[in-house]
Amino acid sequence: MTSLLRHHDFRQLWVAETASHVGTQVVGVALPVVAVAVLSASPLEMGVLTALETAAFLLIALPAGAWVDRWRRQRVLVRADTVRALALATIPVAYLLDALTLGQLYVVAAVVGTATVFFDVAYQSYLPTIVDRSQLTDGNGKLEISRAVAQVAGPGLTGVLLRVLAAPVLLVVTALGYLLSALFVSRIRHVDVVPDRSTRRRLREEIAEGLGFVVRHRLLRRIVACTGTGNLFGSITGTLLALYVLRTLGLSESTLGFVLSAGAAGGLLGAVTAAPLGRLVGDGRAICLSAVGFGSFAALTPLAAALHGPARVAVLVAGGVGASWAVVVYNVLQVSFRQRLCPPRLLGRMNASVRFIVFGTMPLGGLLGGVLGTAIGVVPALWVAVAGQLLAAVPVVVSPLVGMRDLPVELDETARADVSPATPG
Numbered sequence: 001m002t003s004l005l006r007h008h009d010f011r012q013l014w015v016a017e018t019a020s021h022v023g024t025q026v027v028g029v030a031l032p033v034v035a036v037a038v039l040s041a042s043p044l045e046m047g048v049l050t051a052l053e054t055a056a057f058l059l060i061a062l063p064a065g066a067w068v069d070r071w072r073r074q075r076v077l078v079r080a081d082t083v084r085a086l087a088l089a090t091i092p093v094a095y096l097l098d099a100l101t102l103g104q105l106y107v108v109a110a111v112v113g114t115a116t117v118f119f120d121v122a123y124q125s126y127l128p129t130i131v132d133r134s135q136l137t138d139g140n141g142k143l144e145i146s147r148a149v150a151q152v153a154g155p156g157l158t159g160v161l162l163r164v165l166a167a168p169v170l171l172v173v174t175a176l177g178y179l180l181s182a183l184f185v186s187r188i189r190h191v192d193v194v195p196d197r198s199t200r201r202r203l204r205e206e207i208a209e210g211l212g213f214v215v216r217h218r219l220l221r222r223i224v225a226c227t228g229t230g231n232l233f234g235s236i237t238g239t240l241l242a243l244y245v246l247r248t249l250g251l252s253e254s255t256l257g258f259v260l261s262a263g264a265a266g267g268l269l270g271a272v273t274a275a276p277l278g279r280l281v282g283d284g285r286a287i288c289l290s291a292v293g294f295g296s297f298a299a300l301t302p303l304a305a306a307l308h309g310p311a312r313v314a315v316l317v318a319g320g321v322g323a324s325w326a327v328v329v330y331n332v333l334q335v336s337f338r339q340r341l342c343p344p345r346l347l348g349r350m351n352a353s354v355r356f357i358v359f360g361t362m363p364l365g366g367l368l369g370g371v372l373g374t375a376i377g378v379v380p381a382l383w384v385a386v387a388g389q390l391l392a393a394v395p396v397v398v399s400p401l402v403g404m405r406d407l408p409v410e411l412d413e414t415a416r417a418d419v420s421p422a423t424p425g
Contacts, residue, residue, distance in 0.1 A: 004138055009130040009188045016184035017123050018146040020081060023177040024116055025154020026161075027088065028053065029260065030174065031109060032242045033167040034091065037253060039102050043243060043378065047370015050239040052106050054366065056114040057359030064117050065125075065352020066206045072192040073126040074185060080119040081182035085175040087111040095168035117355070124351050130190045145332065149271045159257030210349025213342070214357070218400075220341050223334050225395040226291050227358040233388025234294075235365025237301060240373050240381055248305060248378050249312060259313065263320025270328030283333050284404030288397050290330035295389035297322030302382035 004010045035041035035049055068076055087108045094100040123143070131139050161170050215221055245256045278286045300319025304312045342350045372381035396402070 004131065004135055004142065007131060007135075009190050010127075010135075010139060012184045012187045013123065013126065013130065014142060014146065016077065016081075016181040017143055018150060019177050019181040019184070020119055020123075021147050021150035022154045022157065023084070023174045023181070024112075025150055026158045026170070026174045026177075027112060028154070028238070029158040030162075030167050030170050031105060032239075033162065033253065033256075034095075034100075034171075035102065035105055036242045036246055037167060038095070038100065039105070041102060042370075043240065043373030044370040045102060046239050046243060047367045047373070049102075049105060049109055050235060050366025050369065051363035052109040053113050054235070054359055054362035055110065056117045057355050058361075058363055060114065061117055061121070061352050061356035061360065062207045062211065063203060064121050065210060065349045066203050068118065068122045068125055068352075069206070069349070073122045073129070074188055074190075074192050076118055076122040077126065077185040078182045080115040080122070081178045081185070083115040084112050084119075085178040085182070087115075088171045088175040088178070091171050092168045095166075100168065120355065121352050125347070126192070128347070129192060130188065145271050147331075149267060149328070159260030162257040163254045206349065207353075210346055211353040211356070213346055214350060214353040217341060220338055222395040222399045222401065223287070223338055224354055224357050226392050227330075227334065227354075228361045229392035229395070230291070230294065230389055231358055232361035232365040232368075233385045233392065234298075235362045236369035236372065236385035236388070237298065237382060239366045239369030240378050241301075243373065244301075244305075244378050244382065245316070251313070255313060259316045259320055262317040263324045266321035266324035267328045269321075270325040271332065273325075274329045274332035277329060278333055282405030283337060284401035284406075287330060287333050287337065288393070288399075288402045290326045290333065291393035291396050292390070293326030294323050294330065295386060295391075295393060297326060298389050299386045302379050302386065305379045 004014075031049065031053065032046060035046060041049065090104065091100065091108060094104055127139050127143065158170065161173065165173070213220075214224060242256065245251050245259065246253065274286075277289075280286075281289065297319050300315050300322070304315040304319070307315055338350070338354065339347065369381060369385070372384055376384075
């Protein structure tokens with residue numbers, strides 16, 4: 001069988017997905033820096049911005065999953081990338097004209113977040129239409145590693161670029177990255193077939209089937225509870241990090257960039273070590289260990305406020321490296337785990353339902369971070385985030401996962417699935 005590295009359509013999708021995810025992570029760092037450094041945003045305003053970046057996952061992820069199943073995925077991907085590029089391009093233009101406002105940042109964040117929902121759901125649903133079913137595991141693994149590495153390497157790359165480019169100007173580079181992603185998707189030769197309209201059920205029924213599977217599955221709902229809670233409290237840290245480093249600690253933007261760049265090493269290490277760790281202790285146990293890890297390492301971030309000089313930066317770096325390692329290990333293992341738990345016919349709606357829950361908590365966390373930062377101060381709010389991330393590990397630690405080396409065959413839906421090539425659409 002042809003290697004996926006020699007599979008033309010998969011290569012285009014892989015490059016596009018990687019460029020898109022790196023762009024999304026760069027935006028996640030660059031927009032807050034613009035808000036703090038250029039527009040002097042308050043903690044509450046930062047909370048609103050963070051909430052708008054991810055609000056679409058809460059508001060439209062469920063119908064997006066059903067809609068994507070009805071449309072040509074290639075067109076969805078190209079249009080999502082184009083919309084994101086055009087929206088981001090308005091920020092450097094307004095900056096150069098001295099007309100940039102927080103209101104514009106809010107609108108751009110909401111538009112980019114909405115397009116990202118459609119891209120994320122579409123690319124995971126597109127893969128089975130362009131590769132054989134026997135290649136799905138390999139393809140999903142490569143795409144997930146790319147996404148996981150981009151989740152940390154993106155902010156690290158942003159940190160490096162912030163040393164030489166103003167944050168608004170950096171968004172031009174990001175917009176070009178999205179256009180590059182659209183170009184590679186458009187090069188895919190496979191013709192995506194739209195399902196027959198006569199086979200459709202009501203949108204509400206299709207959404208309910210996918211969401212019901214997620215919340216009723218005894219292992220999947222624990223993984224989702226852990227991820228959603230971790231994202232809720234992790235968003236508090238994400239909301240306040242730029243304020244914390246630049247104002248509370250009094251460090252420079254270049255130092256913030258250095259901290260983010262160093263943290264990328266932890267994510268890369270996580271991507272490399274996830275599979276070996278799973279083989280060593282078992283996938284289920286590794287999920288539990290990494291879930292405890294990202295809360296434990298997160299404690300080093302507010303701890304830096306009690307230190308001085310180089311030790312302060314060293315502790316920030318150590319916390320970033322450790323937390324990033326744990327998050328990427330957790331993501332690689334739990335995504336692979338839940339894909340095996342789900343019948344192939346429900347994968348699209350399962351992915352959309354999981355995103356609705358686990359990413360839907362992020363705008364709430366962003367708002368909570370802004371409120372807590374204003375009410376009790378930035379450092380106490382960061383300690384609340386640490387406590388919440390440690391609490392997030394409870395659903396998986398107190399579960400059958402902690403005793404599992406491997407997923408039992410009776411729970412592995414891929415073991416019972418038909419291995420014939422996937423049908424387009």
